[in-house]
Amino acid sequence: MIYGLRILVTGGAGYIGCHAVKELVKAGHRVTVLDNLSKGHRAAVKDANFVQADLARKKIVTELLQAEQIEAVMHFAASSLVGESMQHPAAYYQNNVVNGLNLLEAMREAGVTYLVFSSTAAVYGEPIATPITEDHPTLPTNPYGATKLAVEEALAWYYRAYGLKYISLRYFNAAGADPDGDLGEDHDPETHLIPLVLKVALGQLPAVKVFGSDYPTPDGTCIRDYIHVTDLAGAHVLAIEALAGGSEPAIYNLGNGSGYSVLEVIRTAEKVTGRVLPLNTTGRRPGDPAVLVAGPEKIRRELGWEPRYSDLPTIIETAWRWHRNHPRGFAEK
Numbered sequence: 001m002i003y004g005l006r007i008l009v010t011g012g013a014g015y016i017g018c019h020a021v022k023e024l025v026k027a028g029h030r031v032t033v034l035d036n037l038s039k040g041h042r043a044a045v046k047d048a049n050f051v052q053a054d055l056a057r058k059k060i061v062t063e064l065l066q067a068e069q070i071e072a073v074m075h076f077a078a079s080s081l082v083g084e085s086m087q088h089p090a091a092y093y094q095n096n097v098v099n100g101l102n103l104l105e106a107m108r109e110a111g112v113t114y115l116v117f118s119s120t121a122a123v124y125g126e127p128i129a130t131p132i133t134e135d136h137p138t139l140p141t142n143p144y145g146a147t148k149l150a151v152e153e154a155l156a157w158y159y160r161a162y163g164l165k166y167i168s169l170r171y172f173n174a175a176g177a178d179p180d181g182d183l184g185e186d187h188d189p190e191t192h193l194i195p196l197v198l199k200v201a202l203g204q205l206p207a208v209k210v211f212g213s214d215y216p217t218p219d220g221t222c223i224r225d226y227i228h229v230t231d232l233a234g235a236h237v238l239a240i241e242a243l244a245g246g247s248e249p250a251i252y253n254l255g256n257g258s259g260y261s262v263l264e265v266i267r268t269a270e271k272v273t274g275r276v277l278p279l280n281t282t283g284r285r286p287g288d289p290a291v292l293v294a295g296p297e298k299i300r301r302e303l304g305w306e307p308r309y310s311d312l313p314t315i316i317e318t319a320w321r322w323h324r325n326h327p328r329g330f331a332e333k
């Protein structure tokens with residue numbers, strides 16, 4: 001175990017970032033969050049230093065790394081919506097690639113050599129084999145996945161040339177909320193299935209839209225691998241400690257290896273909430289693969305990662321507690 005690392009978390013006020021900050025602090029690390037609050041919430045950062053700044057301002061980032069004597073970085077700050085990326089690729093290249101490279105350059109200038117990078121299953125594109133293992137070809141079908149892959153490729157070259165050691169974590173579907181009830185999902189606009197389903201359960205939305213019922217799956221709806229955000233956060237702690245302990249660069253999938261259909265998610269949410277959820281089946285959402293399920297063995301084997309909360313009822317129960325207790329998210333009740 002490695003304690004007391006000084007870690008900069010970019011995007012630490014966002015959904016996944018804030019859960020990771022909580023786990024890092026619990027594990028005894030000293031965290032500084034850098035977030036421009038374009039999507040994140042100041043109230044989501046509880047036990048860490050907070051700096052409101054944008055990665056576009058490289059000098060500020062370099063100075064922060066130096067002033068705080070940062071030893072390792074976790075990089076969550078990014079734009080992450082597939083549909084939006086199709087409409088605004090330039091914004092995705094700017095925010096994810098240009099600002100991502102600013103961070104790498106700032107790290108180089110400040111001599112920081114460990115990075116845990118938030119990547120995505122979207123780097124694989126339409127799967128040619130399921131479950132998807134890390135050696136599956138990377139052929140992204142949208143700018144979001146392409147920009148994340150571009151940074152992964154830069155990391156491989158930065159390692160070779162400058163010795164920057166990284167672990168890239170390719171998330172499948174992050175879901176659920178902090179089991180203590182302090183943190184949860186609060187996006188505007190919300191596009192993800194589980195929070196939308198729970199907003200219907202709360203009466204904030206009239207019906208769950210089901211995007212397509214004619215996929216080649218048992219019930220005709222898309223299958224995804226949902227992973228609890230606290231389990232995902234725990235993997236980041238293992239990854240940063242592995243790097244600081246001398247591990248070589250690596251890429252890992254983060255999923256559970258089991259898939260659930262959209263209808264299974266909705267039925268489970270009905271059981272958890274005790275409410276009947278009206279459905280509205282519409283056409284397919286462009287760009288959605290039928291099935292995305294991870295082969296997650298590599299991170300279990302190499303980092304000893306074990307999910308604790310990742311069965312679907314637990315994911316939905318924790319999310320439900322958050323949404324019921326915080327119907328306006330992180331805003332004041």
Ligand code: UFG
Pocket residue numbers: 080081082120121122144172173174191192193194196208209210211212222223224262285288292
């Ligand atoms: N869905 C619906 N109705 C909705 C919202 C979603 O039926 O109102 C369906 C989608 O079609 C999809 C599934 O529910 O089949 C999950 O959709 P989400 O939007 O919750 O998540 P995605 O699988 O689209 O996206 C996730 C991550 C992305 C990542 C992508 C990889 O959120 O960051 O996986 O493909 F890029």
